[in-house]
Amino acid sequence: MPESQEYVDPAQLRVAARRGGKSVGRLTELIRQSVRLVWASGRGLFVALLALQVVAALALAGQVLAIKSVLDALLIVGAGGAATAQLWIPVLVLAALTAATSIVTAVQGHLQRLLGERVARAMWGRVLDVATAVNLRHFESADFFNRLQRVQANALSRPYQVTQGLIAMGGALAASIGVGAALVSISPLLLPLLVVGGLPVLLTSRRESKLEFDFSISQTPLLRMRQYLTLLQTGRDEAKEVRAFGLSRWLRGRFDSSYEEYLTNLTAHVRRRSILSVIGNLGTSVVLVVTLGTLVWLIVGGQVSVAGAGAAIVAIRMLATQVQALFAGVQRIFESGLFLDDLRAFLEHGEFAAREDEGPESPPGFETLHAEGVSFSYPGSTEPAVKDVDITIRTGEVVAIVGENGSGKTTLAKLLARLYEPDEGAIRWDGVDVRRWSTSSVRSRIAVIFQDFVRYAFSASDNLAIGDVTRPADPARVREAARAAGADRAIENLPDGYATPLSRIFSGGRDLSGGQWQRVAIARGYYRDAPLVILDEPSAALDPRAEHDLFASLRETLQGRTVLFISHRFSTVRSADRIYVMDGGAVAEHGSHDELMAKQGIYAELFQLQAAAYLSAEETG
Ligand SMILES: Nc1ncnc2c1ncn2[C@@H]1O[C@H](COP(=O)(O)OP(=O)(O)OP(=O)(O)O)[C@@H](O)[C@H]1O
Ligand SMILES: [Mg+2]
Secondary structure, three states: OOOOOOOHHHHHHHHHHHOOOOHHHHHHHHHHHHHHEEEHHHHHHHHHHHHHHHHHHHHHHHHHHHHHHHHHHHHHHHOOOOOOOOHHHHHHHHHHHHHHHHHHHHHHHHHHHHHHHHHHHHHHHHHHHHHHHHHHHHHHHHHHHHHHHHHHHOHHHHHHHHHHHHHHHHHHHHHHHHHHHHHHOOOOOOOHHHHHHHOOOOHHHHHHHHHHHHHHHHHHHHHHHHHHHHHHHHHHHHHHHHOOOOHHHHHHHHHHHHHHHHHHHHHHHHHHHHHHHHHHHHHHHHHHHHHHHHHHHHHOOOOOOOHHHHHHHHHHHHHHHHHHHHHHHHHHHHHHHHHHHHHHHHHHHHHHHHOOOOOOOOOOOOOOEEEEEEOOOOOOOOOOEEEEEEEEEEOOOEEEEEOOOOOOOHHHHHHHOOOOOOOOEEEOOEEEEOOOOOOOOHOOOOEOOOOOOOOOOOOOHHHOOOOOOOOOOOOHHHHHHHHHHHOHHHHHHOHHHHHHOOOOOOOOOOOOOOHHHHHHHHHHHHHHOOEEEEEEEEOOOOOHHHHHHHHHHHHHHOOEEEEEEOOOOHHHHHOOOEEEEEOOEEEEEEEOOHHHHHHHHHHHHHHHHHHHHHHHHHHOO
C-alpha cells in the first residue's frame, strides 16, 4: 500500500526543452499556439485587424506611386510644360492615401485594445482554474509562487503580444511587398539591399530575448519580496500591527534596499540589451547608406529619373521602417516564446490536477472511517508531521483530538479531509481506500473549518452559504445555520442584516469581533450538508458561555453527522465519545475521558494542569 507518490513538478521537465528551440520550426510553433488562443477569444476582431493591415499596406504602396506622380507633375509644371490644375489629382490622391493610412492605424489601435482585453480574460480564466485546482503541496513551494508570479506579471499578456507581433509582421510583410513592388518598378537593384538591411537586427534580437527572459527569472524572487513588503505597508490587517510596533521605517528600509538591488540589476541588464540593439541597428544603417549610395550612382548614371529617385528615397525610408517592423515582430514572438513556455508549464499543473482528480464518485458517507498507519511529511521537511497514526471514527460519533502545539492535529485533519494524501498508510471508508475515488467527491462529503478560516469580504449571508456552493444559497438554511452556531444575533444587528458585507474594505461593510467571526465560520461548516464535520479549534475565540453552548448543542445540531473536533480546552473534550491524544505527530493515547483519566498518562496530566489552574484561581480569588 505505501505507494508513496513521487512528486514531480511538470515545470521541471520543461527546462531542457525551453533552451533548445530552433528558429523556423519554433517560430511557426509559437505562432500556431498563440493564434489558436487569440482565435478562440476573438476571431472577429483578429480577422478585422488582419484585413486592416492589408488595407494599410496597399495604402502605403499607393503613396509611393502617388509621390512619384506628384514629383513628375511638379517637374513638368516647373518646366512650364503643363497647367497647375494637373497637379491637383496626384496631390489629392496622395492626401487621401495618407489620410487612409492614419485612419486605419487609429482604428487598429482601438481594436487591438479590445482584442488584448479579450485574450487577457481568457488567459486569466485558465490561470485561475489551475491555481485553484493544483495540489495543496504547491502552496508550500517557493518555486511554485515564483512561477505563478511570472505568469501573472508576464506570461498572461504574451499570447496577445505574439499575436500583435504576428499582425504587425503580416502588415509589415504586406507593406514591404507593396512598397518593394513600387520600388522595383522604379529600380530593381535597390530591393535586395534593403532586405539584407534587416538581418543584423534579426541576429541580435534572439540574443536579446534570451537576455530578457533570464533577467525575468532571476528577478522574480526579489520582485515577490518587494510585493510582500508593499502588502505589509498597505494591507488592512497589517496596518494596526505596523503602527503598534512602529515598523514603518524598518519596512521601508527593507523595501528600499530591495528596490535598490533590483535597479542595480536592471541597469546592468539594460546596458547589455542596449549594446545589442546598437550593434543591430548600426548594421542596418550601414546597409542603408550603401543603398542610398547605389541610388545616387543610378541617378548619376541616368538609369533613374529625378522624380523616380525622389519617390525611391521615400520608398526606401518606408521599406526600412517596414522591414524593421517585420523583424521587431519576429523578435517579439521569440521573446514571448520563453514566457509562453513558462505559461504552458504552469498550465500543465492543471492537467496534472485533473488527472489527480480522476476516479469514480465516492459513496455519500461511511459507517466507519479508519486511518491506518498514516504518515505524512510536508514537502521539504525531513521530520514527519504525522507518524503512523491509527484512528477510528464511526458514523454519528463525536471524536476529539487533543495535543500540544505542533503535535500534528491540524495536519491529521487535513489528511482526513483529503487535502493531502498520506505518504504512508491509508484512510479508509468502510475498508475502501479513499484514493479509489475522485478527490473532489471525497471532499464534498466533508465540512472542515480550519483554525485559520477565511474571513470573506462578502455579505454575511455569502459567508455562510459559501459552505455549499453546489446549490443556490438558501436563506432559510443560512439563518438556521447561523442560529445553530450562535451567529444570528451579531448578524441581525448589522445595518443590512445578512446582506451586510463583512469587511470595511467595501462600502457599507462592517467587521465582526474575533468570536463572532468564529461563530460565522462554524455556521459555514453547519451549512455544508456533509456527513463528516471537522472543526479545528472551533472554540479558541469563543467566550465561556458560547463555548459551552456550542458543545452542548453539537450533537443536537449535527444530528447523525460525524464530528471530529480539535481543542485545547479539556472541559469541552470531556464530552466526546472518544479522545485521541497526539504527541510529536503520533497518537500517544486514546479512549474516553474516564479511561484516559484512569490511565494517568499525558491526558490526565494535561487535564489536571488545566483544572488546577482554575481551582487555584478560585481559591486565591
Ligand atoms: N505547511 C507546513 N509546512 C511544513 N511544516 C508544517 C506545515 N504546517 C505545519 N508544519 C509542521 O508540522 C507539525 C505539525 O503541525 P500542525 O499544524 O499539524 O500542529 P497542531 O497540532 O495543529 O498544532 P497547534 O496546536 O499549534 O495548532 C509542526 O511541527 C509544524 O511545524
Ligand atoms: Mg493546529
